[in-house]
Amino acid sequence: MVSSADVVIIGGGIVGSSIAYQLTAAGCRDVLILERESHQGKGSTGKSMGGVRAQFSTAVNIQMSLYSIPFFQTFEEAMGHPAGYRGQGYLFVATNSRHLDYLRTNYERQVALGLKQVRLVTREEISNMVPQLRCDDVAGGSFCSTDGFVDPYSVMNGFTARAVSQGAQVARDTTVTAIELDGRGVSAVKTTQGTIATRTVVNAAGAWAAQVAKMAGLDLPVEPLRRMLVPTEPFDRIAQSAPMTVDMSTGFHFRPEGLGLLMAWNDPEEKPGFKTTFDRGFVEKILTHAVSRVPVLEEAEVNPSRAWAGLYEMTPDHHPILGLAPGIGGFYLANGFSGHGVMHSPATGKIVADLILKGSTDLIDAKLLDYARFAEDRQIEETAVL
């Protein structure tokens, strides 16, 4: 284990790996990723649904997707490693005029920011895209053909492999236990494998980010929230080319996965916490919503032992917290993705690397996502959270 590094990244998930890639690509090669697990991806990254979309309601989230989705499209060419990107689209299905107005407002903002592939769709178009949907109450929807899904584990490995080939190192089985500060800011991190002297630390600890921030004396408003996914057994009644389909009346959504489907639903009864056991009672709840919108799913088989749970990292305004922590020199935050950490990992890597190396970024107005927004009452609420 090295005893010093220019930049230490705590957490080797998709976010830490992306930051390491961008730093080393920009010539900052003495980068060390610290990961407490024996393998990367055991946090939220390996549990993710892999959805990527530009259909958001806030400009900053749209801008992060406008950088990230083309990045995924050319990932294999640029990184020499597959991202598993499948541009099958996200189809939002509205059943009332409030949701339809909401989609229209978002659509106008998305187009104004340069998204070309998004369009509003009629009930007939929706029914043609996914004929198995019950459409009697559907008012319309929106569809973006470049939205879709990636393989998060593969993306993380691609970022890591390129970062390592550009000079970064990864220390696995290495838990950060303390962050040391002096008059200038961070001076070292203590780990289970020894102390590493550094002037720049990035908190990329996912759902555990608040614990890591505490080590530097910072209260970080990031809470873990369990999220469960249910795959079906092989099921051929819905095309493998179907989009990620979102029933806005319940929040139920699904996409093709393997020979079957992967189903998700945000249970409003879920309380913040680190619990990651899969609750078998969830299967009945999700199937109720599934069958009500997609009656043919009554025939789908589900094996609860193949379902799983992971953690979202939630912030109060459902946007990430990026950049320098106030008053702690050299301590950078890349946290709180609120369900969007995979799709925004390319933009996050670029933004955080820019902020570390240049103090500014052209990709977004970084002030919108800084830590101070909570104290200064500048939150920007994202409502298109699944």
Ligand SMILES: Cc1cc2nc3c(=O)[nH]c(=O)nc-3n(C[C@H](O)[C@H](O)[C@H](O)COP(=O)(O)OP(=O)(O)OC[C@H]3O[C@@H](n4cnc5c(N)ncnc54)[C@H](O)[C@@H]3O)c2cc1C
């Ligand atoms: C069920 C589910 C579905 C999701 N679906 C989507 C989706 O469709 N699209 C999307 O964009 N996002 C989705 N997400 C969210 C996405 O997975 C996360 O936002 C993203 O993976 C966060 O990446 P990360 O690298 O910040 O965190 P993680 O992958 O959790 O990595 C953090 C790492 O930090 C390590 N760590 C923590 N503390 C320490 C320490 N003290 N010392 C050393 N290492 C430490 C952990 O071991 C972990 O490996 C989903 C999440 C879940 C759970």
